[in-house]
Amino acid sequence: MVKRTGLALLVLGLLVLAVFGGRLGLLFVTMIVAAVAAGELYRSLRAPGVQPAGAVGHLSIVALLVVGYARGVRAPAVFPFVIAAALFLSFVLLLVRRDRANATRATAATLIPVLTVGLPAAYLVSMRSHGGGYRLAWVFVVTASACELGAVTLTWAFRRRALTPRARRTWEHLAGALSGAMLAAVIAVAGASPPFTWARAIILGALVGVVLTTGDLVWATIEDDLARSEPVVKRPRAIVLPRIGGALLSAPVFFYVFRALVS
Numbered sequence: 001m002v003k004r005t006g007l008a009l010l011v012l013g014l015l016v017l018a019v020f021g022g023r024l025g026l027l028f029v030t031m032i033v034a035a036v037a038a039g040e041l042y043r044s045l046r047a048p049g050v051q052p053a054g055a056v057g058h059l060s061i062v063a064l065l066v067v068g069y070a071r072g073v074r075a076p077a078v079f080p081f082v083i084a085a086a087l088f089l090s091f092v093l094l095l096v097r098r099d100r101a102n103a104t105r106a107t108a109a110t111l112i113p114v115l116t117v118g119l120p121a122a123y124l125v126s127m128r129s130h131g132g133g134y135r136l137a138w139v140f141v142v143t144a145s146a147c148e149l150g151a152v153t154l155t156w157a158f159r160r161r162a163l164t165p166r167a168r169r170t171w172e173h174l175a176g177a178l179s180g181a182m183l184a185a186v187i188a189v190a191g192a193s194p195p196f197t198w199a200r201a202i203i204l205g206a207l208v209g210v211v212l213t214t215g216d217l218v219w220a221t222i223e224d225d226l227a228r229s230e231p232v233v234k235r236p237r238a239i240v241l242p243r244i245g246g247a248l249l250s251a252p253v254f255f256y257v258f259r260a261l262v263s
Contacts, residue, residue, distance in 0.1 A: 015145075019138045023128050026137060027069045033244060034061050034121040038113040040238040044223070045109040049102045052109035053093045060086035061118030068122035072129030076255075079119060086114050117241075120248040123255045130259075135192040139201075140208075140254050143184040144247035147209045150180025151216070174213040181205030200261050207257055208250040215246030 018029040038061055042054045063082050068075045090110040094103045128137045154176030185201035196204075219242055 015141065019141060023069060023125075023133075026128050027065060027125055030121050030125055031062065031065055033240065034065065034117050034248075037241040037244060037248075038117045040241045041113040041117060042109075044238060045112060050105045050109055052106050053090050054110070056086060056089045056093055057110045057113050057118075060089075060114045061121070064114070064118045064122035065125050068125035069129075072126060072133075075122065075126040075129075079122060083111070083114065083119070087111060116245070117248060120251045123251040124248070127251065127255050130255075132195060135195070136258065139184075139188045139192050139196060139204075140251065142187055143181060143205050143208050143254070144212065144250060146180035146184035146187075147177040147205070147212045147250075148180070148243065148247060150178070150183070150209075151176035151213065154179070170213070170217055173216060174209065177209035177213050178206060181209040195262055200258070203261065204254055204257060207253050208247075211250035211253050212246035215249040216242065219245045 014029045014032070017025045019026075021028070035058060038058060039054075042052055042057065045052055060082060063085075064079060067078050067082060071078055087107070090107045091103070094106050094110075124137070124140065127133060127140060130136050151173045154172050158172055182202070182205065185198070185205045188196040188201040188205075189198055223238075
């Protein structure tokens, strides 16, 4: 009970710092969350003979976040160069190892967290530097949180622990996420209008709900496939990534669709 209370207070403190701590506060919180989530993903991707270059991956994620902080709305134009540098460094590091077996698989395993955790998180940091970035950032955080809470609540109401690759449970997860999106739309219109009108808030909320559900489903499918294909490999249970993976994937969608709606 004490541990759960402490964890809840820690999460609440990070959310408050991310929303009200300015650009630097959001960068700090995003770095912590991205590092933990990427670490969980790297541990899941490790397999006999496949050792990703985790140090290169974490360094690349930090570089993406710093670029997002420094360049703001212009950062997406620089992201491909950071990813290309990560690919190059991964190949160099893996090729200088004594054991060069499965170098291609190890390189792919190195880049997967960079692309699925670091890159979307960098869009969130870049979003904060958009015109009206404070409103944009807190509306996204509220929308993603409401979608995740709605999805978890509805699946819990049907006595199912989490999303799995089962059709019925997936639809329940999506319905919960969309319900949370509608609640977030009401909050966005009440507290951030303009630029969030009813149409913009509903469109963005629905897209975040769909992408979040898809991301959660992809992660559940990956976990299921890894457990079936390599049953002898004991993998630590991920805690942070299943909760924020789908929300992170929705950040680029929110970023570009919002820009299209206000242009």
